[in-house]
Structure formats: structure tokens, C-alpha cells
Amino acid sequence: MTNIIRAEVVTIGDEILFGQITDTNTQWISTELTNIGIRTVRKSSVGDQAEAILAVLHEAHQRADVIILTGGLGPTKDDITKKTLCDYFGVGLVRNEEALALVTSFFEKRGRPMTDLNRGQADLPANAVYIQNDWGTAPGMWFEHGGRVYVSLPGVPFEMKNLMTHRILPRLQGHFSTPVIKHKIIRTVGIGESFLAERIADWEDNLPPHIRLAYLPSFGQVKLRLTATGQDTAQIDRELAEQVDKVMPLIQQHVFGFDDDELEVVVGRLLKDRSQTLGIAESCTGGFVSAQITKVPGSSAYFWGSVVSYSNSVKISQLGVKPETLEQFGAVSEETIRQMAEGVRKTLGTDVGIATSGIAGPDGGTPDKPVGTIWIACATEQRTVTRLLRLGKYRDQNIQLTSTYLLNLLREELLNQ
């Protein structure tokens, strides 16, 4: 492809270089760029030093048609992006009256005093196109220089996202004529990356050169991502659909969804379609499964509630687990998990009850039940299914994997009904 538009995404800030914060901005930006046919060819992070910022600007100029910078626009003294952009472009700072009016009204509305630092946020490099930020006090900026587009945005994620969505992406689409890049993602659960690869090897070998495959594993799931490049949206969509049709028979049982369909979204849709309500009993996952379910807007239509029963007394009083069961078999046992799933279903009066109980770690393991020993269960009107997971020694990972396997068990039970 000769007319691919290349982007470099640059984050500025010592806090990212030194590792004090997670950079989620670049991921989001490159996804959005991909969606409008702009290919990210490099991501870079540099610190709050003028030389480092200047160096990455000069390099990015060689590599990319559009350079998106985030960060370093705050009111405090460690933020030097604007001054450095002035040096790079060879211009001075000019107070922008439109920006000043917006900052002023931002503070007036909130009844808060405005400081000189805040007022300084209305100063922009002289060659900047002012991009109004309705979500915060640092304006966005658009520059055209040496045949490249430079965009500078605040690092605060929700301000950056709103500016990109409403102001920058439409402007980029107007400025460039972009090729079509399309992704199709097949989401699988319960099969490892290399086994998946063996199973679909022939199909993978026969993919046409303009369609590429990647394996994206995470916590019990593997996403298969197909990326196609071309000129015609309808044709690309057709080709991707054909490839999906070819590969699906090989992996059907492990596929739970496509594209943005997170497991909790798919499960929610199944519950809604079947007019079933859900209750959750959580021990070792401590609320994580419930938080996953309720991440989905509208989940109140099928999710009634949970009991997080970290202590045995709560298992007994809220879920009706029998004290003699806990005594004889322990909290981490098939007998207990069965009573938890059935108990939460009864207590909350829901159609389905799911449950977790195990040893998430790092402590609490025994020779009999080492860290990573975790029971899950799903109780419906028809039956109760239990499963034993033997996971690793990492607490966070155990909690996440347990959640994935439990939601998948729930999915299978809903499909079996």
C-alpha cells in the first residue's frame, strides 16, 4: 500500500517513564486511529525534558504523517510540552482569548477561585489551531508543519478521549484520504494459544497476504485478530467474513464472541434473552465477579445481587451453608461450593446462582489444598454443576482466571438449557 497514513503516538511525562502510572491513552488512541484507517507505526514515551521531547518530535517527523502527543499540558511547573513545541516550531506563546474565556467559565461554574497557573493554560504556541476542550482546562492544539500534522492533547484520559472523539478524529478524516483497515476478532476461552495454533495451522497458512492473524492471550482467553487492508470496505468485510466462516468449524466450542463482546457482555445478553436473573456468592474472588458483571451498563435487568462471604459466619447466615459441612469438608470443597451456589439462588430468589470458594493466595495453602485450589459452581432450576480449578500462586491472576472460568461455566449452562 502506498497511501497508508502512518501515525506515531507519543506520551510525555516522567510519571510514565518512571512507571508511576499506567498509560492507557496510547492504547485507546491507536485503536481509534486504526478504526479510521490510520496505522500506528510507533509508540513512544519520553520524560518531561525539553531535549527528550525535541528528539522524539524530530524522529517522529521522519516516520509518521501524523504525530499525536499527550501529556505535559497541566498547570504545574513540571509540564513543559507547550514551551517545547514553541522551540520545535520556532514560534512564541500567545494568550488565546477564546481559551481564556473557557477556562474562566470553567472555574466560575464550579464556584472555585482561578489561579495564575490556570490562566496560563490559555497560552498557546502562535502557530496552533486552538481545539476547544469542554471537559477540562487544558486546550487541545493542532499544528501543520513540514507536511505533517501534530496534535497535542492533555493526558487526562477522559479529556483526551472526548477531544479525540469529537474534535480530532473528524479533523484527521477531513485532512487525509485514508485506506481501509479492518479488524475482526474471534474470542475464545478454555484453550491455550499453541493448541489453538495447531488446530488452525492449515487455515492460517492459506490466509491471503493482505489478511494477517495475531494471537492475543489473556487470563484463560485467547483472541484471534484478523487484520485486513484494502480499498473497498464492502469487499474487505466480505473477505473477513469468509475467513471467519472457514475457521469457525475448527474452534466452535471455544468461541464465545466476536469483536468487542467481552465475556460478561455475552453472559449478560444470554441472561436477558432467557429472562433469567442472576445471584452471585463470592468467597475467594471477593466481589471481583460481581464487579465484572456490573461493569456492563444495563446489568440491573438481570443481576439482582451478590453475597461476598469472606468469613464462614457469613456463608452460614447469608447463604445457608451448613456449619457441619464447613467443619467436615472445609470452606474450599465441592460440598460447600454446591451449597453456596444453591444458597445464593434461594436467598436472593434468582433463577441462577453462581459461586466461588478457594485459596487465592499468597497465604492460606495446605499440602492438601495448595494456593490456587479453587471451586466454582453454577446452580439452575435443573441442576447444579461444580468444577475444581487448579491455578497458580498469584493472587491477582487467580482471581481473574476464576472469574473467567466461572462466567464461562455460566455461559455453557445457559446455552445447555
Place this chain on the structure above:
Amino acid sequence: MTNIIRAEVVTIGDEILFGQITDTNTQWISTELTNIGIRTVRKSSVGDQAEAILAVLHEAHQRADVIILTGGLGPTKDDITKKTLCDYFGVGLVRNEEALALVTSFFEKRGRPMTDLNRGQADLPANAVYIQNDWGTAPGMWFEHGGRVYVSLPGVPFEMKNLMTHRILPRLQGHFSTPVIKHKIIRTVGIGESFLAERIADWEDNLPPHIRLAYLPSFGQVKLRLTATGQDTAQIDRELAEQVDKVMPLIQQHVFGFDDDELEVVVGRLLKDRSQTLGIAESCTGGFVSAQITKVPGSSAYFWGSVVSYSNSVKISQLGVKPETLEQFGAVSEETIRQMAEGVRKTLGTDVGIATSGIAGPDGGTPDKPVGTIWIACATEQRTVTRLLRLGKYRDQNIQLTSTYLLNLLREELLNQ
């Protein structure tokens, strides 16, 4: 400083460039490098293309003394890091018998068949020092070339972390003689970045040049990070402690902890110190607060459990909220939140009960109670305190902010006792 050791952290993979996964590795790596006095000067991400990988290797060679690469070592065909390293170093691939034995035993232990793809993971560039990976099938590699150190690690976070912690960081410390870089983080809650900055402006202006300050805001919290560089650990520690002593009187009421003290860790410590137990009633946060509390290992010592009462019927049956209260004032009201906090305390038999109820969004708002209207409460033996939050329109953000403000309310109540 002339003897600063500079690092570049490079992630390899289309999935990162295209935005399909969040890169948490580089953050973790740069934090660990900082802790041993190696300064990350650049982070870069490139795709799974040989030219892109070669380009970043050549550039990093100019900028850094040590180059840490992650990703592209999987068994599947889209992973090309090893072949590209061979090109870069001008060597061939050689099967490493030690690596092969480990991969073989990895599959034998799990009773799973080994594929040719898996076997290929034991092939290493001829100049590689083999770094044993006990946590997965892709070996780590260490190279010395042109006066630089190159390290190549698998992208799977827990494999990478174990390899870095147990094998690579000690090796780097042995290889380089590093200056001392120390961080001190002061964690604040409930005050905005620019107000904090105004309050400590004089102090900030008087910081010595070898101590730098950064503001790291996130979800209702701002971290103040002091970074000091020098030669003598004891002296640097003393200087940082002096600066903390100077600034603390200005911001005392907003400081909840230092360094790695997350809010949930601080709250857990307060509960443990006071031998108090905690129960949680969650409506709009849907389990998120409980998941935060139980992220902390050992939280079972003070956390007994939660009721996630998404539906009104669960609020009534499990928390004892009066039906007439819900009817008259609604689920999102001071009257209801008070009964929820007191109810969960009574139901679960804990010393403290905390609760959330609100409209997280994106739907469910009314003119009276727009999206972002959220009540929180904390009930102790002495009293029940309620607070009304007026947040924004973003569901995720509302859930996270509510959790932060509720944990801070709990912290204040525990300190007031």
C-alpha cells in the same frame, strides 16, 4: 550525572500498536529499573515487522546502555523477535538443549502433548546467554553487543515479571555500577492538582536541583512524587525525609499514605490495628469496593463480607431497608443509604458498615437525580455519617471515584474514633 545508566524499554507486537491489548509490562519494568538506579529514558512500541524491530534496535543502541525487549517470543508464526535479533546481531539460530529439556518437562508435567511449535521455542540466537524461564515455555535471553546489554523476554506479564525479578535485575546490578535514584511518594485524596500546587508553591520553588517533583492525579487522588539523584543512599534518604517534613504541615489533612500505600491497604491496616471488622453494602458500585478491599492479601482478617444489592428486593431482604423508605425517598437517597450501612453492619455482625447507592450511568438519571448522583455512608457503633457525591456521566469513572471517596470516609471515621 555522568554515570547514569540509561535504559530503553521496547515492546514488540501488533496487538499493542493496534490497541487490542493494554501494555502493563513497560510500566512495571521501568519501576523496577528505577529501583535499582537505572533510568528509563525512552519507551517504544513497534509491530511484528522485522524492519520496525531492526529500526528501534539501532535507535535504542544510540540512546541507551541497556535495552529491554518484551514480546514476540510466542510459539506462533506472528512472533518474529528471535529471527530479527539474529539478523541484528548477525548470527544464526541454535537449538538450546537446556531450554528444550525445560519445555519438554513443562509439557510432561501437565500431561499435554508437545508440538513442533513448542519445540521451536528452544531455538536461540547463537550469541544469547540462555536465561531459564521456570514459569512458561519461552526462554529469556541476555546479549552483550557493541558495549550494550540487550535483554529479550516473553510478553506474558507474569513470566516476564518472574524472569526480571529473579534473573535479570540481579544480573543488571552485577553488570553495571549504578547511581542512586530514590523516589518518595506522598499520597493525597480529596484535593485537586492545581489547588495542591498553589498550596505548596513556595516549598516547590525551594527544592534543590537534584530533587524533582511531579503531580500524578488519578480518580480523586493526587500523588506527589519526589525524585532524588545522587551517590549516597543514606544522604538521599535523609534529604527526601527533610522535604517531606517541610511539606507535610501544608497538606496533612489530605495525606493518607506514602509510597506503595494504596488507600485500601491503609484502610485495612487501620481496621486491623483497631481490631474492627468490616461489612459492605454495595448498590451502584456492584462489587467494586469489595474487590478493592480483597485485593489486599490478608484482608480476611478484618473483612467479613458484602451484600451487593443491585435490586430493591435484595436491599429489603438482605439489608433490612424498609420498603416504605424505598417508596418514599427512592433507592438513591440519604434515608436509604443510612439504612443500608446500618443494615449491613447488623446483618453481617461487623463493627463497621459502609454503603454505596447511586446512579452510575450511562442511563437511569432523572432531572432530580442526574447520572452521577451517588450517596455513600459509614456506620459505626458511635454514629452513621452520610455524604452526597455529585460526579460525572462516565460509569467506570463514577464507580472508581465512589470507591475512593467511600474508602476515604471509612478512613476518616476510623481515625476519628
